Amino acid sequence: MQPLVMLKMARSLSRLLTGCQRFASPPSVYAHLCHSSTCLPFRSSFVRTMGALPFSFPLKPRDFSLPNSAWSPEMTRLYDFYNNQCEVENESGEKQKGPWRRLPSYNRTLKYATGGAYLSKFIQSKNRLFTRSIKTAGAAFEYVMFLNKEEQRCVCIFQAGHLLEGPPGHVHGGAIATMIDSVTGALAAFMSGAVMTANLTINYRSPIPLGSTVLLESSVDNMEGRKTFISCKVTSTDGSKLHxxxxALFLAIKVSHLLGM
Incomplete structure (x- = not known):
């Protein structure tokens, strides 16, 4: 290996370790990196080092599907409506699971990242699901999804920010397609595991004004082997206008395909 390359790698590792904060479970840091008994001395020293250094990555990623100051009153109202159905009271007044489940939304799903917990946190801090890539609240994709397993349905409350403009004052068709793919894909993944979009057919009926809140409602039409067929409609919140x-057609795949294995 060239000396210059080795120097750059050393500097990168130094910067990475310098920014570290105490990690709750040090063994998980290297659990997937070294398994043989010959690595025990290295592991012990690595744990001591990691336990003494500050760690810059949060132990728990931010959930973007929770209300924030940019949400409109209508979006907040609909969030409360569905969220209240995630937990209901029985006849005895005890709390129990309701028919709906809120799906949290992060920059990146950690379980698909390789390298163990430490590397997963590092990847999650750098990689960004592009619908969550804009930090300014309300500027682009503001949404939250709720799923009903028994009815095989997924509902998404969506508010489009000014950065998603297409026709003057209205949402870009590609942004609408992105949300449709996200909602139908979430439902397909919940029903069939890891999936990839095979086909997406969209009919635009009426434009969506920027800043308005709309509902995306998707449901499973059919499941045949690896195939999951889903339909979706985007409407005004009162259902009076079809946008x-x-x-969509999704194909179930092995997670190893996502990792390039």
Whole structure:
């Protein structure tokens, strides 16, 4: 290996370790990096080092599907409506799971990252799911999804910010397609595990004004082997106006395909 390359690698490692904060479970840091008994001396020293250094990555990633100051009153109202159905009271007044489940939304799903917990945190801090790549609240994609397993349905409350403009004062068609793919994909993944979009057919009916709140409602039409067929419609919150409707086909895949294994 060239000396210059080695020097750059050493500097990168030094910067990485310098920014570290105390890690709750040091063994998980290297659990997937070294398994043989010959690595025990290295592991012990690595744990001592990691336990003494500050760690800059949060132990728990931020959930972007929770209310924030940019949400409109209508979006907040609908959030409360569905969220209240995630937990209901029985006849005895005890709390129990309701028919709906809120799906949290992060920059990146950690379980698909390789390298163990430490590397997963590092990847999660750098990689960003592009619908969550804009830090300014309310500027682009503001949304939250709720899923009903029994009814095989997924509902998304979506508020489009000014950065998603297409036609003057209205949402870009590509942004609408992105949300349809996200909602139908979430439902397909919940029903079938890891999936990839095979086909997405969209019919645009009426434009969506920027800043308005709309509902995306998707449901499973059919499941055949690896195939999951889903339909979706985008409407005003009172259901009086149909903005967009779509059908999608998803294929179940092995997670190893996502990792390039």
């Amino acid at each position: 967009t409707e779509a059908t």
